[in-house]
Amino acid sequence: MSNTEKPDLEHEALQSLPNGVLLSWGKVKQPKRGPKGELSIPQIVEAAVKIADRDGLAAVSMNRVAQSLGFTTMSLYRYITSKEDLLVLMQDAVCAVEPPAERPESQWREEMKDYVWLSLQMIRKHPWYVDVPITGVPVTPNNLLFVDWGIRTMRNLELNDYEKISFVLLLSGYARHYGILLRDMDRAIGNGATEDSFSGRGYTEALKHLVRQEDYPNLYPMVQSGVYTEEGGEPNPIGDDLEFGLNRILDGIEMYVESKKGK
Amino acid sequence: MSNTEKPDLEHEALQSLPNGVLLSWGKVKQPKRGPKGELSIPQIVEAAVKIADRDGLAAVSMNRVAQSLGFTTMSLYRYITSKEDLLVLMQDAVCAVEPPAERPESQWREEMKDYVWLSLQMIRKHPWYVDVPITGVPVTPNNLLFVDWGIRTMRNLELNDYEKISFVLLLSGYARHYGILLRDMDRAIGNGATEDSFSGRGYTEALKHLVRQEDYPNLYPMVQSGVYTEEGGEPNPIGDDLEFGLNRILDGIEMYVESKKGK
DNA sequence: GTATACTGTTTACGAGATATACACTTTCGT
DNA sequence: ACGAAAGTGTATATCTCGTAAACAGTATAC
Numbered sequence: 323m324s325n326t327e328k329p330d331l332e333h334e335a336l337q338s339l340p341n342g343v344l345l346s347w348g349k350v351k352q353p354k355r356g357p358k359g360e361l362s363i364p365q366i367v368e369a370a371v372k373i374a375d376r377d378g379l380a381a382v383s384m385n386r387v388a389q390s391l392g393f394t395t396m397s398l399y400r401y402i403t404s405k406e407d408l409l410v411l412m413q414d415a416v417c418a419v420e421p422p423a424e425r426p427e428s429q430w431r432e433e434m435k436d437y438v439w440l441s442l443q444m445i446r447k448h449p450w451y452v453d454v455p456i457t458g459v460p461v462t463p464n465n466l467l468f469v470d471w472g473i474r475t476m477r478n479l480e481l482n483d484y485e486k487i488s489f490v491l492l493l494s495g496y497a498r499h500y501g502i503l504l505r506d507m508d509r510a511i512g513n514g515a516t517e518d519s520f521s522g523r524g525y526t527e528a529l530k531h532l533v534r535q536e537d538y539p540n541l542y543p544m545v546q547s548g549v550y551t552e553e554g555g556e557p558n559p560i561g562d563d564l565e566f567g568l569n570r571i572l573d574g575i576e577m578y579v580e581s582k583k584g585k
Numbered sequence: 586m587s588n589t590e591k592p593d594l595e596h597e598a599l600q601s602l603p604n605g606v607l608l609s610w611g612k613v614k615q616p617k618r619g620p621k622g623e624l625s626i627p628q629i630v631e632a633a634v635k636i637a638d639r640d641g642l643a644a645v646s647m648n649r650v651a652q653s654l655g656f657t658t659m660s661l662y663r664y665i666t667s668k669e670d671l672l673v674l675m676q677d678a679v680c681a682v683e684p685p686a687e688r689p690e691s692q693w694r695e696e697m698k699d700y701v702w703l704s705l706q707m708i709r710k711h712p713w714y715v716d717v718p719i720t721g722v723p724v725t726p727n728n729l730l731f732v733d734w735g736i737r738t739m740r741n742l743e744l745n746d747y748e749k750i751s752f753v754l755l756l757s758g759y760a761r762h763y764g765i766l767l768r769d770m771d772r773a774i775g776n777g778a779t780e781d782s783f784s785g786r787g788y789t790e791a792l793k794h795l796v797r798q799e800d801y802p803n804l805y806p807m808v809q810s811g812v813y814t815e816e817g818g819e820p821n822p823i824g825d826d827l828e829f830g831l832n833r834i835l836d837g838i839e840m841y842v843e844s845k846k847g848k
Numbered sequence: 849g850t851a852t853a854c855t856g857t858t859t860a861c862g863a864g865a866t867a868t869a870c871a872c873t874t875t876c877g878t
Numbered sequence: 879a880c881g882a883a884a885g886t887g888t889a890t891a892t893c894t895c896g897t898a899a900a901c902a903g904t905a906t907a908c
Contacts, residue, residue, distance in 0.1 A: 353886090358874080358886085459788075470802070473807070491830065496758070502719055527601065543746070570834065570838055616853070618907070620855045657858080660857075
């Protein structure tokens, strides 16, 4: 009898997804015959994440991952079809973050801040996260949990679906953007401590020579005063910028919500 | 006579910059002896940009760039010290955008929109731009022109330098973020036209199977209605999101500016 | 007019992703 | 129970890339 013809609409629809995404959903048939695998996808992903956390995304080679597990490079290909898959899985793995409890209705701003903060915290733990090229809208399970949580912050606001998605995009994009900045800062501190900090605080001195008033009339004073390169050494300049910009965005959202309420 | 001992403070400060940055400023001594080079940095960069525009950043290999110019791979290393340099130069090259004329004092919002739009336009012309990893604060000449222009939009606002930099960061980060989204969209369209568009509009169908109400209570309705994957096919959904989010940010900035005026 | 500082080229190496072929192992259908 | 099928980890090999090193030729400075 031909049991090949079961409709299996789900299976068909799933074919449209890239392999790595399918793996992340665990929607891959388990092999029945043959020896049981000694490795497993979670193991591989965990090893890869550990390497990336320690030595950056560039250090994640199939060879290195395999060696850290005590296997050969090619053994990994029994579990994933390409390195791209691995990156997708790594990304989804570190998105497994427990969203905090809901807050009372009036505190949606605080919830949104939680959202951005927790996103940032995740990126700081896994700085390579922002190095993985974005290939599209989130579609892996833990990634979507993040999205779900973002939408949750607006559960009590009178906004339509499009508006909510726009705002989630706005907030997560903001978090990502600052994640990149924070990563760069951390990286610079890591390097700076080891290397020459004597040659002027980063490029400050050099820029003072290069940025001429006639070419950069608006930027010039900031470079000269050291504001541009943050010579001042405030307690936490980037963190302050972050908070500041976020408050502006939240103000903007609040204004919009209020204006809709009127109608 | 030893003319090696000229102070040359400028030269010393410049040493702190990465080589690619130095090249972008043209601050590299011209060779006097030996044959004149048949190539030139602008030529190389132009060729590399052309390749990246057509086939993406991954297609930019030293080999391919050299071949497209009719030279051998290694000849490029007579002009730049590494591929990293090339990326820096490419990035700076495409930032050579003429800022539009200033607008009257009251129209700072419009100027900020111009800023974001022009940034986006540049990214659309050179989608690989956002694939180049950010290594730090902008320090190359054309990149700094962008910053200068960003600060210019606030020339008539009562803000201090830190606030202005924060806002430039906010706006350019927003542009970059949407640049990534637009690139992804364009890419998807490019692929979709060639490949299977029959398998359901992207992942919509697949997601409807995977996103269960119990796991994603907030996201679920949006996936089912197709809002999440933008099935509706509005005239320009991403462009609308962009405009919408930008207006929220500008609202937030305006609120802040107004609140400061009061004092 | 020769030493010097260049030029573009050739060759070589090492890393990295992955295709292929192999020998071994488990399970299913009979 | 037994052979075929499916699956496992491994060894080897290929291809692409960035770039170091050595080389032969050429233009300029003294």
